Amino acid sequence: MSTAMNFGSKTFQPRPPDKGSFPLDHFGECKSFKEKFMKCLRDSKFENALCRKESKAYLECRMERQLMAQEPLEKLGFGDLTDGKPKRNQ
Amino acid sequence: MSRDRAGLARSAVSSPTPGALSPPPPGAMGGLWRPPWRPVAFCGWRWSHRGFAARAAERVVPRLRPGTSGAGGAETALRRLGTWRRPSPAPELALQPPPRRPKSTNPFTRAQEEDWRRRNKTVLTYVAAAAVGMLGASYAAVPLYRLYCQTTGLGGSAVAGHASDQIENMVPVKDRIIKVTFNADVHASLQWNFRPQQTEIYVVPGETALAFYKAKNPTDKPVIGISTYNVVPFEAGQYFNKIQCFCFEEQRLNPQEEVDMPVFFYIDPEFAEDPRMVNVDLITLSYTFFEAKEGQQLPVPGYH
Numbered sequence: 001m002s003t004a005m006n007f008g009s010k011t012f013q014p015r016p017p018d019k020g021s022f023p024l025d026h027f028g029e030c031k032s033f034k035e036k037f038m039k040c041l042r043d044s045k046f047e048n049a050l051c052r053k054e055s056k057a058y059l060e061c062r063m064e065r066q067l068m069a070q071e072p073l074e075k076l077g078f079g080d081l082t083d084g085k086p087k088r089n090q
Numbered sequence: 091m092s093r094d095r096a097g098l099a100r101s102a103v104s105s106p107t108p109g110a111l112s113p114p115p116p117g118a119m120g121g122l123w124r125p126p127w128r129p130v131a132f133c134g135w136r137w138s139h140r141g142f143a144a145r146a147a148e149r150v151v152p153r154l155r156p157g158t159s160g161a162g163g164a165e166t167a168l169r170r171l172g173t174w175r176r177p178s179p180a181p182e183l184a185l186q187p188p189p190r191r192p193k194s195t196n197p198f199t200r201a202q203e204e205d206w207r208r209r210n211k212t213v214l215t216y217v218a219a220a221a222v223g224m225l226g227a228s229y230a231a232v233p234l235y236r237l238y239c240q241t242t243g244l245g246g247s248a249v250a251g252h253a254s255d256q257i258e259n260m261v262p263v264k265d266r267i268i269k270v271t272f273n274a275d276v277h278a279s280l281q282w283n284f285r286p287q288q289t290e291i292y293v294v295p296g297e298t299a300l301a302f303y304k305a306k307n308p309t310d311k312p313v314i315g316i317s318t319y320n321v322v323p324f325e326a327g328q329y330f331n332k333i334q335c336f337c338f339e340e341q342r343l344n345p346q347e348e349v350d351m352p353v354f355f356y357i358d359p360e361f362a363e364d365p366r367m368v369n370v371d372l373i374t375l376s377y378t379f380f381e382a383k384e385g386q387q388l389p390v391p392g393y394h
Contacts, residue, residue: 012324013240017332021339024349034302034350038287047292048299049262055300059354068334074258076333077298077356 023067030061056081257333262296263362273376274303280381281309282343287350296359298333303351303377307343314342316382322374325366329358330373340382 025031037054044050056078062068073082194200270293272286287302307313317337321327336351343349353375361367 012320012327014318014320014337015332016338017335019334021341022334022336022352022354024336024341024343024351026344026347026349028350031350034352037300038302041288041291045292046288046290049292049294049297052297055298058300058352076354077257077260079258 033058275378295357306348329361
């Protein structure tokens with residue numbers, strides 16, 4: 001919540017997420033995937049681009065256990081990882 | 091109704107004008123007394139046609155109550171006017187009728203005239219009220235529009251297309267590395283331990299990223315929390331798109347339970363093309379958890 005006293009200027013408008021809210025992982029079913037991802041992040045000095053495989057694995061775990069709506073991975077921005085062919089812009 | 095009698099009737103009512111002569115003979119109840127002169131404005135057809143001139147002439151002299159004609163009515167009417175003029179046979183004085191007086195002594199038409207006058211007044215009141223209402227509405231439009239923008243989320247911010255096919259087709263802009271730092275806050279009344287699991291993450295626009303927060307409920311009772319987020323700087327916030335997160339929905343934590351809360355987001359590739367964002371290299375994502383009480387309405391946007 002913005003508490004800045006800037007009357008008249010545009011305030012921050014929080015927007016709801018596109019695909020809604022993640023159900024809570026009460027039983028820690030995907031905890032191991034998360035731990036792998038966090039370890040990868042720490043190893044790569046928090047560079048996201050290097051840990052995208054782990055994040056993809058985590059989301060797949062969630063989808064398998066009904067903790068996330070099933071969606072093709074291309075729609076989640078993992079198109080280059082699913083094909084195996086990097087389509088990155090240099 | 092004979093014209094003659096109508097003319098007589100009306101001219102008799104007009105008798106209590108300045109310059110009235112002696113009171114009518116007794117027995118003539120405002121009906122049959124005929125003045126020795128004949129004021130042109132009141133006679134016969136002119137009167138019955140309700141010409142505008144006649145009505146205009148009526149307004150010159152203040153209105154007399156109906157029923158003042160008749161025996162003794164002339165004198166009392168004049169006293170009410172506040173003037174007491176000697177009766178004089180000057181014909182021009184008689185041309186000034188009291189205005190807004192019923193034009194006939196016929197009780198039915200008089201009632202009809204009264205009804206018309208009342209209706210006219212009502213219409214005038216409604217029109218005046220509508221005019222004032224329009225003026226008020228134009229003043230009220232400003233805060234109402236602001237409310238509308240807040241509800242629908244069109245608060246002047248650029249709404250780039252967040253369709254999922256946009257995510258599919260977006261190409262990461264590799265040369266713009268942005269550091270995203272994470273912040274976690276908790277409202278004073280909520281006793282959770284809420285913190286991010288990484289302090290920062292380096293992303294590029296157009297690339298989806300995953301980040302984790304952790305929340306623990308150290309109390310012995312289940313607690314329901316609801317969160318909102320904030321992005322600093324504000325202008326960069328419009329490019330910060332969350333695909334899925336844990337905000338704006340009630341999240342229940344059982345006693346002594348600890349959960350991981352992921353945030354799946356990306357930064358719009360158009361961020362790299364915005365000239366205002368040239369110097370922006372650091373974006374801070376801040377989440378705040380509140381306790382969700384029964385019936386409490388938090389000012390957060392709902393999407394369901």
